[in-house]
Amino acid sequence: DQQVKQNSPSLSVQEGRISILNCDYTNSMFDYFLWYKKYPAEGPTFLISISSIKDKNEDGRFTVFLNKSAKHLSLHIVPSQPGDSAVYFCAASGSSNSGYALNFGKGTSLLVTP
Amino acid sequence: KAGVTQTPRYLIKTRGQQVTLSCSPISGHRSVSWYQQTPGQGLQFLFEYFSETQRNKGNFPGRFSGRQFSNSRSEMNVSTLELGDSALYLCASSLGGTLGETQYFGPGTRLLVL
Numbered sequence: 001d002q003q004v005k006q007n008s009p010s011l012s013v014q015e016g017r018i019s020i021l022n023c024d025y026t027n028s029m030f031d032y033f034l035w036y037k038k039y040p041a042e043g044p045t046f047l048i049s050i051s052s053i054k055d056k057n058e059d060g061r062f063t064v065f066l067n068k069s070a071k072h073l074s075l076h077i078v079p080s081q082p083g084d085s086a087v088y089f090c091a092a093s094g095s096s097n098s099g100y101a102l103n104f105g106k107g108t109s110l111l112v113t114p
Numbered sequence: 115k116a117g118v119t120q121t122p123r124y125l126i127k128t129r130g131q132q133v134t135l136s137c138s139p140i141s142g143h144r145s146v147s148w149y150q151q152t153p154g155q156g157l158q159f160l161f162e163y164f165s166e167t168q169r170n171k172g173n174f175p176g177r178f179s180g181r182q183f184s185n186s187r188s189e190m191n192v193s194t195l196e197l198g199d200s201a202l203y204l205c206a207s208s209l210g211g212t213l214g215e216t217q218y219f220g221p222g223t224r225l226l227v228l
Contacts, residue, residue, distance in 0.1 A: 032214030043118070043204050043219035044157075051214060089157065093214055100145065100170050102206075102217060104157035 003027045004092050006105035013112050019077040021108050023090030026071065030094035034102065035064060035075045038087045047088075048075070080112045116141065118207050118220035126226045132193040135223045137205030139186050145169075145210030146188040147217060148180060151202040160203075163188055164210045192225075200227045 005024045013019045023033075031052045036044035050057040050064045050073070057064050063076045077084055087109045091102040119138045127133050139146050147170075148160040159172040163182035180190040186207075192199055202224050206217035 034216065036219070041221075043206075043221045046216050046218060049214075049216060091157075100162045100164075100213065101147065101159040101172060102149075102157075103159070104149075106156035 002106075003030075004090055004103045004105040006088075006090055006108050008108050009106070010109040010111070013080045013110065015082055015112055015114050016079045019075075019080045019084065019110055019112065021075040021077075021088050021090075021110065023073045023075075023105055024071055025073075025092050025103075027092070027094065027103070028071070030092040030103070032093050033064070033066060033073050034091045034093075035062075036089045036091060037084075038089060038107070044089055052094075077110075080110075082112050082114055085110055085112050118205055118218055120203075120205050120220040120223050122223060123221065124224045124226075126228065127195050128228050129195055129197060131195050132191060133195060133225060134189055134191045135203055135205075135225075137188045137190075137207075137220060139188070139205075139207030140218055143207035143209055143218075144186050145208045145215070145217075146182055146186065147206045147208075148188070148190050149204045149206065150174075151204060151222070152200075157204070160190065195227045197227050200225060 034049040035047040038044045066073045087107040090105040145164045147162040151157045162170040166182045182188045202222045204222045206219045208215040208217045
């Protein structure tokens with residue numbers, strides 16, 4: 001039962017434009033949301049997180065938006081750079097019997113073209 | 115600070131064998147989590163250890179087990195290997211004190227079962 005869903009398996013964006021990656025979740029007990037970036041043959045690298053008491057968190061070119069009522073979050077990358085090309089995973093955790101576990105989406109492969 | 119390290123990086127085993135994977139967390143981190151990544155299922159939570167105790171467990175059969183040592187290093191064991199166990203096994207560490215902490219991943223161990 002996939003509790004975190006990334007419905008776009010891939011996304012292609014031109015360099016300099018905005019990349020918007022989307023994520024939906026079903027479990028209302030989730031309190032913390034994270035985005036990870038993964039290159040082939042490497043482990044996921046933490047990018048940015050947000051807790052449910054906020055609706056926006058910004059770190060340089062990366063901004064995460066959370067809409068709790070819609071159970072939806074998105075990652076905005078502005079401006080996009082070729083080095084951003086990777087697979088992006090959305091993850092969530094919260095106050096449940098597996099509270100320390102991260103529940104991952106299946107990832108969105110981002111390609112930033114020059 | 116050194117990151118999360120995992121050994122070995124690659125393994126080839128045959129069905130029915132068992133395997134042990136090792137993970138050394140970031141210095142000072144007391145929580146270690148294990149995840150399995152496959153193309154079809156994405157990243158799935160196996161279990162999490164804190165202070166040598168399993169604190170959370172995902173939906174995997176009992177063939178998958180783990181332990182944590184007093185220095186926070188962790189091992190996971192898979193017995194009676196099946197073809198479907200071929201995957202990238204990722205270890206992540208965090209401080210371990212609170213829910214929603216960022217987990218930092220190692221590079222993973224790629225296991226191939228023939």
